[in-house]
Amino acid sequence: MRVKYFADTDTALVEFTDNKVAETKEISENIYADLDGQGNLVSMTIEHARTNARLKEFSYQEVAGRT
Secondary structure: OEEEEEOOOOEEEEEOOOOOOOEEEEEEOOEEEEEOOOOOEEEEEEEOHHHHOOHHHOOOOOOOOOO
């Protein structure tokens, strides 16, 4: 997974796979989901990211699975 932030447009792009995008769906006025040909999530675009995604608080945590 990759997260890219474009400061000039205040847009965040979260890429989950490198699959080819077949369709983009508008989730809300500022959030778009890109799907591949099988309907799987490829990436998500968040406009006005500082407000909508709280980018100043970005962190990553991997949680171990249950046994």
